[in-house]
Amino acid sequence: MKAMAWRLCDGAPQTVSPEAAVEPCEGLSWVHLEGSDQSIPDWLRDTAKLPSIVIGALTATETRPRCEPMEEGAIVNLRGLAANPEEAADSLASVRMYVTRGRVVSVSRVTLSALPAVQAKMEEGKLNDPGDLVTAIAVAITKLLDPDVAALGDSLDACEIELDARDSWRFRRAVSAARRTAIDYRRFVQPQRDALERLAGLEVGWLDASDRQHIAEAGDRFARMTEELESIRERAALMHDQLTDMRAELLDTRSLLVAVVALIFLPLTFVTGLLGMNVAGIPYADEPWAFSAVVGICVLMAAGLGGYFIRAHWFRR
Missing domain, CATH: 1.20.58 (Methane Monooxygenase Hydroxylase; Chain G, domain 1)
Known part of the structure; x- marks a missing residue:
């Protein structure tokens, strides 16, 4: 298990031990655990004193993006690009968060590409409460995933320009790869938009108007990505049929x-x-x-x- 923790309660943010960041504060206390071994649920139960239903949601093997009120806080699951894709079981890796007033406990099985930027903001003192942290993670995920989705569309544009039946095997591989990736991404991007929309509408004290606005904007970007992925999937199917006809x-x-x-x-x-x-x-x-x-x-x-x-x-x- 890899564990990191920060606290921003009085003054400048501090990097602390996970045990020191267990207790919530008026500002923000964040504990992030990474890995898939049994030590994570044990730590969540024995040290963080989280309810069993929350521990189950944070350590579940299979998760989908969602936002559910739970106990005195909320479970927020998001998906983003993995820093090392070969380590991820799915095309997009998950980060699971239990958010309450003054505290966020997050768990991921692999490192997300978006987390280092969020951690840098935390160390710079730019995140002051749980709403800021969840918003920063959602926005960082969209910023990294958006260019990846756009690249899929560009790859299909290039195939459409150069389409030639005499080299159909190469185009078939490129089109099939783009379609397969679009299907994998859409499986998580669609519910992620719904999760962010639900998060923006939660009646909780740790979300202010600015947080809700940024979360809604991130949800809108995911909506656009969903439409783009659907378009890529349909274009890939049409190009496959066109290649077959040619x-x-x-x-x-x-x-x-x-x-x-x-x-x-x-x-x-x-x-x-x-x-x-x-x-x-x-x-x-x-x-x-x-x-x-x-x-x-x-x-x-x-x-x-x-x-x-x-x-x-x-x-x-």
């Missing part, structure tokens, strides 16, 4: 070309096969000009058939 059209064109070549050579094969039989009575077999005449006839037949197919627009793509 690939089928390319295969049809190549199959038609093979068929035309076969039709041209079919009568030529018949003539050469007929004259190539090893039987007596082949006309002009002893004439010196016979071979040139047969070659000329074959060339004329091939040219005539090719001209017919061209006039019939069989080669038009």
